[in-house]
Amino acid sequence: xxxxxxxxxxxxxxxxxxxxxxxxxxxxxxxxxxxxxxxxxxxxxxxxxxxxxxxxxxxxxxxxxxxxxxxxxxxxxxxxxxxxxxxxxxxxxxxxxxxxxxxxxxxxxxxxxxxxxxxxxxxxxxxxxxxxxxxxxxxxxxxxxxxxxxxxxxxxxxxxxxxxxxxxxxxxxxxxxxxxxxxxxxxxxxxxxxxxxxxxxxxxxxxxxxxxxxxxxxxxxxxxxxxxxxxxxxxxxxxxxxxxxxxxxxxxxxxxxxxxxxxxxxxxxxxxxxxxxxxxxxxxxxxxxxxxxxxxxxxxxxxxxxxxxxxxxxxxxxxxxxxxxxxxxxxxxxxxxxxxxxxxxxxxxxxxxxxxxxxxxxxxxxxxxxxxxxxxxxxxxxxxxxxxxxxxxxxxxxxxxxxxxxxxxxxxxxxxxxxxxxxxxxxxxxxxxxxxxxxxxxxxxxxxxxxxxxxxxxxxxxxxxxxxxxxxxxxxxxxxxxxxxxxxxxxxxxxxxxxxxxxxxxxxxxxxxxxxxxxxxxxxxxxxxxxxx
Numbered sequence: 001x002x003x004x005x006x007x008x009x010x011x012x013x014x015x016x017x018x019x020x021x022x023x024x025x026x027x028x029x030x031x032x033x034x035x036x037x038x039x040x041x042x043x044x045x046x047x048x049x050x051x052x053x054x055x056x057x058x059x060x061x062x063x064x065x066x067x068x069x070x071x072x073x074x075x076x077x078x079x080x081x082x083x084x085x086x087x088x089x090x091x092x093x094x095x096x097x098x099x100x101x102x103x104x105x106x107x108x109x110x111x112x113x114x115x116x117x118x119x120x121x122x123x124x125x126x127x128x129x130x131x132x133x134x135x136x137x138x139x140x141x142x143x144x145x146x147x148x149x150x151x152x153x154x155x156x157x158x159x160x161x162x163x164x165x166x167x168x169x170x171x172x173x174x175x176x177x178x179x180x181x182x183x184x185x186x187x188x189x190x191x192x193x194x195x196x197x198x199x200x201x202x203x204x205x206x207x208x209x210x211x212x213x214x215x216x217x218x219x220x221x222x223x224x225x226x227x228x229x230x231x232x233x234x235x236x237x238x239x240x241x242x243x244x245x246x247x248x249x250x251x252x253x254x255x256x257x258x259x260x261x262x263x264x265x266x267x268x269x270x271x272x273x274x275x276x277x278x279x280x281x282x283x284x285x286x287x288x289x290x291x292x293x294x295x296x297x298x299x300x301x302x303x304x305x306x307x308x309x310x311x312x313x314x315x316x317x318x319x320x321x322x323x324x325x326x327x328x329x330x331x332x333x334x335x336x337x338x339x340x341x342x343x344x345x346x347x348x349x350x351x352x353x354x355x356x357x358x359x360x361x362x363x364x365x366x367x368x369x370x371x372x373x374x375x376x377x378x379x380x381x382x383x384x385x386x387x388x389x390x391x392x393x394x395x396x397x398x399x400x401x402x403x404x405x406x407x408x409x410x411x412x413x414x415x416x417x418x419x420x421x422x423x424x425x426x427x428x429x430x431x432x433x434x435x436x437x438x439x440x441x442x443x444x445x446x447x448x449x450x451x452x453x454x455x456x457x458x459x460x461x462x463x464x465x466x467x468x469x470x471x472x473x474x475x476x477x478x479x480x481x482x483x484x485x486x487x488x489x490x491x492x493x494x495x496x497x498x499x500x501x502x503x504x505x506x507x508x509x510x511x512x513x514x515x516x517x518x519x520x521x522x523x524x525x526x527x528x529x530x531x532x533x
Contacts, residue, residue: 005018005235006018006019006231006235007020007264007267007268008228008232008260008261008263008267009264010260010261010264010297010299012054013054013058014052014055020229020235020263021228021231022220022224022227022228024055024056024058024059025059025060025063027052027218028056028059028060028215028217029215030063032215033060033215036212037070037144037178037179040172040173041212041213042180042181042210042211043179043182043211043212043213044181044183044187044188044211044213044215045057045214045216045217046183046185046186046187046214046215046216046339047185047218047341048255048340049185049257049302049341050256051217051219051256051341052217052256053183053217054148056217057074057148057183058074060074061073061105061146065106068141069142070141070142070143070178071106071139071141071143072143072144072146073102073105073106073143073144073146074101074105074146074148075094075097075098075101075145075146075147075148076097076148076149077094077147077148077149077150077152077153078149078152079093079097080094080097080152080153080157081149081152081154083157084157085154085155085157085196086157087124087125087156088124089157090157090160091127091160091161092119092124092127095115095118095119095127095131096115098111099111099115100112102135108139110134110138110139111131114131115131118131125160125164128160128161128165129165129167129168129176132168132176132177133168133171133175136172136176136177137174137175142172142173142177142178143173143178144177144179145179145181146181147180147182147183148183149183150183150184151184151185151186151188151191155194155195156195158191158193158207159195159202159207162204162207162208163208165180165182165208165210166208185339186340187214187335187339188204188214189203189204189214190204190332190336190339191204191205191207192204193207216339218254219253219256220254220255220256220259221254222245222246222249222254224254225245225248225252226245228259228260228263229245229248232267237276238276238277239279239280240279240280241280241281241282243282244281244282244285247282247285248262248285251285251289251355252353252354253344253352253353254353255352255353255355257299258299258353258355261292261297261299262285262288262292265291265292266284266285266287266288267280269288270284270291272284286434289355290434292355293362296363300359303340303342303356303359303363304359304360304364306340306342307360307364307411311333312333312337312340312342313412314328314329314330315329315333315336315343315349316337316343316412317412317415318414318441319343319349319350319351319439319440320360320361320412320415320418320419320439320446321414321415321471322443322444322445323441323444334349342356342360348440349440349441351440354436357437357438357439358435358437361422361423362422362426364410364412364419365419365420365422368406368409368423369423369426369427369430372423372424372427374394374398374424374427375428375431376427376428376429376430376432377431378390379394379428380431381454383461384454385452385454385461385463386428386429386450386452386454386463388450388500391425391428392500392529392531395421395424395425396516396518396531396533398424399417399420399421399533400512403417406420417469417471417504417533418446418469418504421467421469421533422435422437422448425450425467432452432453433452433453433463434450434451435449435451436451437449445468445486446469446470447467447486448466448467448468448469449464449466449490449496450464450465450466450467451463451464463498464494464496464498465496465498465499466487466490466491466498466499466500467499467500467501468483468486468490468500469502469504470482470483470486470501470504471504471506472503472504472505472506472507476503476532479503480503480519480521483501483503483530484501484523487499487523488523488524488526488528491526491528492524499526499527499528499529500528501528501529501531502531503530503531503532503533504533505532505533515533516532516533517530517531517532518530518531518532
């Protein structure tokens with residue numbers, strides 16, 4: 001029997017002896033980075049959280065030190081975040097981190113031996129600059145410094161760090177590091193730093209205007225997923241069934257944490273997946289995806305936390321509502337949300353991957369789902385299928401009675417009607433099925449596909465139901481006619497035989513008796529139920 005010795009990594013840097021992994025340096029444009037270092041440039045490397053940035057930086061440090069031309073040191077300065085606006089505490093924490101890592105990785109005790117002197121004789125506003133100056137002067141080779149989690153710093157501490165690094169730029173490489181790479185989630189240009197001392201907002205671009213370039217660490221490619229998962233097959237003998245690897249690519253878009261987390265869940269957490277004689281199937285991947293979402297793993301929780309930021313809401317809300325021409329979409333805010341990894345830099349803008357596309361509306365309405373009192377059993381027929389007409393009629397009445405109260409509680413009020421229906425459906429479908437979602441800027445609709453495993457006698461019958469959501473703009477009959485075609489098109493794509501079109505009418509002061517209706521339309525010999533809300 002093949003013994004498993006490695007596993008998929010979902011936390012912290014890669015350790016090649018225990019983790020399935022891709023060669024970290026292959027994820028960097030090493031030739032470009034080498035060229036920038038040789039030219040004595042300062043630059044930025046940024047990437048969303050848990051994309052393998054730290055692993056790549058550690059690999060870069062090892063590579064440069066083995067080449068022998070430079071002395072390269074990686075340091076994570078996140079510990080200085082707790083200093084907040086206390087510049088002295090923050091700078092001392094950073095110097096403590098740099099000096100201890102220089103000792104551990106370069107066997108260089110110079111900063112350790114001079115730390116007390118620096119702390120007592122230099123003011124916090126020049127302490128970091130002075131330390132790097134005397135360290136560079138003592139070094140037998142030019143220094144390359146990789147500073148990670150720089151954007152975790154707060155206020156005047158961050159401003160002081162950026163300014164002290166900038167002020168030493170002209171002294172490089174004899175009296176200051178030849179190259180400094182700032183690493184974080186965001187590009188330095190996106191920093192909007194409140195200075196308590198100066199009582200103003202300082203931009204990162206002005207505080208660190210010696211940056212020549214911003215590099216971004218990308219996601220895995222489809223082939224990367226194949227290579228990574230094949231490591232597991234080689235190690236354990238367990239195969240992945242046909243179609244699984246393309247489906248993982250479709251679900252994750254190559255987001256490294258999602259790719260690893262799905263595989264870890266299905267291969268090491270789920271009982272069925274731990275049987276190495278059985279292949280990993282599509283059904284198992286879907287179960288693993290649902291487990292991750294329901295548990296609100298740390299990575300997904302961090303995304304939800306970002307949704308509360310106003311500049312994130314300004315970008316995400318029009319996507320959730322599938323607006324055609326959103327107003328006041330700020331370019332800097334769009335770039336910020338791209339840097340967070342929430343959306344793809346495409347035209348039109350879309351949520352970054354299928355899992356995020358499902359996570360965002362579910363997490364925005366999580367408390368709503370828990371407080372809706374309707375039960376799954378109320379809407380399941382004797383054959384085990386969902387009675388969708390009964391379910392939609394119930395929501396229509398629910399929306400009439402409770403929408404004003406519920407929508408007021410949402411942070412994303414413009415997307416409120418769509419989110420409320422999705423919360424209602426999720427509450428019911430969680431009892432045994434799942435919902436897939438498609439939406440995006442310019443779509444002018446939200447497509448929902450309910451997949452429900454019913455039973456006819458002893459046979460399982462998968463029920464596919466399409467629900468199309470639209471906001472009423474202009475004439476009702478025009479909106480219905482357009483929506484019917486879109487609903488049929490999505491039904492045809494999904495192989496569904498049941499379709500519902502929901503029209504939300506947000507016209508102020510319009511009576512409910514005019515907003516609520518139920519109509520039946522036929523398109524391409526398919527009957528589609530139309531619901532006015």
